[in-house]
Amino acid sequence: MRPGKRKFMLKDDPGNLLAPVFGAYRQRLSDGKYAPKVQALYFATVFHFGDWLKTEGVALGQVQDRNIQQFLADHMPSCECDRHTRGDTHTNRAALHLLERVMQDTGFAMTRTTTPMDAELSRFDAKMREVWGYSESTRAARCRIIKRFLMATVGTQNIDINDISGSDISRFIIGDGTRSTSCARGLSGAIRCFLRYRQLIGDNVTPLLAGLPRPPRPKPSTLPEVLKDVEVDALLRSFSADFPQRRRAFAIARCLIDLGMRSSEVAGLTLDDIDWAYGTIRVTHRKGRRADILPLLEATGKAIADYILHERPAPACPNIFVRHRPPIGEPVGRRAVQTTMLAAYRRLGWDRSQVHILRHTLATRLLAKGTPMPVIADVMGHRSLDTTVIYTKLDRAWLSKVSLAWPGGAQ
Known part of the structure; x- marks a missing residue:
């Protein structure tokens, strides 16, 4: 017809x-x-x-x-x-x-047809998840890169690491010479991860790892952007307007601003993650499969409770933040969290497009209050203090205002 x-x-x-x-x-x-x-x-x-x-x-x-x-x-x-x-x-x-x-x-699950490429990427993804604890977005990005790499070198046939040469890797990473340094670093990191996975399953990839191009890590010439206190206040006030799912949006904003959570971590919060009696919240969707217990600030808790009691559809899944459009009651994804904040930016007339700025803002505000760096690292979910330092870069003008005089030096 x-x-x-x-x-x-x-x-x-x-x-x-x-x-x-x-x-x-x-x-x-x-x-x-x-x-x-x-x-x-x-x-x-x-x-x-x-x-x-x-x-x-x-x-x-x-x-x-x-x-x-x-x-x-x-x-x-x-x-x-x-x-x-x-x-x-x-x-x-x-x-x-x-x-x-x-x-x-209902017990009639469709069987999936897998090619040798699909099977290889599935095993690689499992290793990244189970051994290194990479986040879903990181694993997906690296699998996409490795699929392109394998298609360009060995095609869709059975993957034989001996068919891959150092020149194949260099050619893929460097390309025609027009790739940016950051792009080349991303490709190099994905291939290094793949080679280490092959090493874990018994392949001799030492020569390939030794010859892997290492594009330099550019040192940032500018400080990471953070919001001023007045901008944070304006952002929170923007949720007082009447619009659909306002309570959900405000609770999401408080999680990002007050706790410095990643978008995927907010989307992954469940009702069981909050201990209302002790005033704590468990964040279980951090990178590296860490489960951290953080204090639940009063303002954050009130916003979440207001959403659960007065706006959240019932019945719904265990996740705190759920869809309000069909399929209603299912978990929101990280993109929904990001879209919520970008909509708030637009209401304020901002041209910003990054939600991660809220993590930088929290880290900088904590440091300004004298919070020890290890504590900031715990709040941000960082394994290394070096990562936290990136989040808390400060300009010299601010540093001079809070620095103490050197003993015996000029006052």
């Missing part, structure tokens, strides 16, 4: 391959409070997919993730099915992504 108005197939059809999961799929749509029209669109896509699987001779227990790609890429653009329409690509993809999760929960 040509693109046009959908014929919503909302009645169960025992002959449809996916009929056993229709009930669970409808329930997931209902629990997520999707709009009725969206529910109809999603279910129509799943119904269509089930019919197509049957014509392809795929059994329910044999559905693979690649079937979704085939359905979307090969079948849908030229679909001439009598009782289905094509719909739009975004809706179809979202509907089938939700179907994957429903099938996982």
Whole structure:
């Protein structure tokens, strides 16, 4: 059938391959409070997919993730099915992504087809998570780099480290000579991490590690930007305006400003992480898999409690900060946290685009109050004081105001 108005197939059809999961799929749509029209669109896509699987001779227990790609890429653009329409690509993809999760929960999990490249990257990712404790964003970035590197050197075949030479690595990192130093450093760091992973599983990569280009780390010529006290106050006042999910936004802001948390750490907070009796909060999503217990400041606690009691959807998942749009009640991601703060910047007319500035601001304010550097490192979740020093760089004018006279020197 040509693109046009959908014929919503909302009645169960025992002959449809996916009929056993229709009930669970409808329930997931209902629990997520999707709009009725969206529910109809999603279910129509799943119904269509089930019919197509049957014509392809795929059994329910044999559905693979690649079937979704085939359905979307090969079948849908030229679909001439009598009782289905094509719909739009975004809706179809979202509907089938939700179907994957429903099938996982109902015991019909799709099997995933993996290439040697996929298997290698999966093992590399697991090693970064389990051995070095890298954050999800760091692991994802390094896997993307290594995939590009392996595609450029050994292709999609079985990964043999002996097929990689030092010149291959240098050529990939340096490129045509136009890459910035920071870009080259990122590529070099990812490859060094990959080679160390291969070393852990028994490969001799010592010559490759020894010859790995090491682009210099540029010394910052400027101090990290921090907010002034009046700017912090203005930022907090910006949440007094009436807008959707205001309480959630304000609680997120207090976590970032008062505790110096990363966006991913705020998104990962759960109800069990707060001990209201003792006034503490456990931050478990820091880099390096550290779980730190921090004091829960009164203002921060009040903001979180106000959100939980008066705005947070119920029932919802254990995470404190959840979605208010379908699927309602599921955890927000770090990008939602960042978007919340960028919206506050826009309300104030700021052209800033970095949320990390709030961590620099907290570290600098703590140092200005005379907080010992090791304590600041604990609050920021840093393993090394060298990292904390970067966050607390101060200009000489400020330092001269708080410095003490040298004993016996000029007053």
